[in-house]
Amino acid sequence: MSLTEELRAANADLWERMVTHPFVEEMGDGALPPSKFRRYFLQDYVFVKDLVPMIALGAAKAPSIEDGAPLVKFLAALGPENDLFQRAFAELGASEAEYSAASATPTTQAFGDFIMRTALQGDFIDIVTILYVTEGTYLDWATRLLEAGRRPDSPKIYAEWIDIHGPEVLGELVNWLRGFIDSADIGSHRAEIERIFRTTLRYEYRFWQAAYYGEEWD
Secondary structure, three states: OOHHHHHHHHOHHHHHHHHOOHHHHHHHHOOOOHHHHHHHHHHHHHHHHHHHHHHHHHHHHOOOHHHHHHHHHHHHHHHHHHHHHHHHHHHHOOOHHHHHOOOOOHHHHHHHHHHHHHHHHOOHHHHHHHHHHHHHHHHHHHHHHHHOOOOOOOOHHHHHHHHOOOHHHHHHHHHHHHHHHHHOOOHHHHHHHHHHHHHHHHHHHHHHHHHHHOOOOO
């Protein structure tokens, strides 16, 4: 069994709860209230402001140009996703003033702080592990929806959000991330990789929870 298979198996229940969360299931059926997706999208827009520098730090810490290239390519791919943010906010009725001024909820802030601290203090493999969880879980739920033929007609952003996380977009990156982790000589670093994997997965689940049920500062 490869390392990623072992990590997935050790966290199988949490992974499954993340990729089959009611947010995902209702989005796939077109039954998710737009207000919940709007809340999620605003927070995802905030989170990306930490995700981008984390990826950039990963590329800078890569042990070789070849290892850093997939992260640089992923950064470039986030440009079109920003265009999607703009169109989606228009569809969801969020003004530029609103999304520009959006602030992090407790979960978004904690998740962003975690990935940036890991990127600053950790090694390349640590950043790759975070990306494997963030992009691997999204690829998983999107693939399941696509293979089941679940393509909601309205709001339009639901189908687009599913497509942009499907195999044609994320498949190559996630396969590379998996391969890098499985071939890495982590030695005594394994316990840290296990912690990073599970912590990232916990935050991904809580991100859905916060979007679905709502979350505010006290």
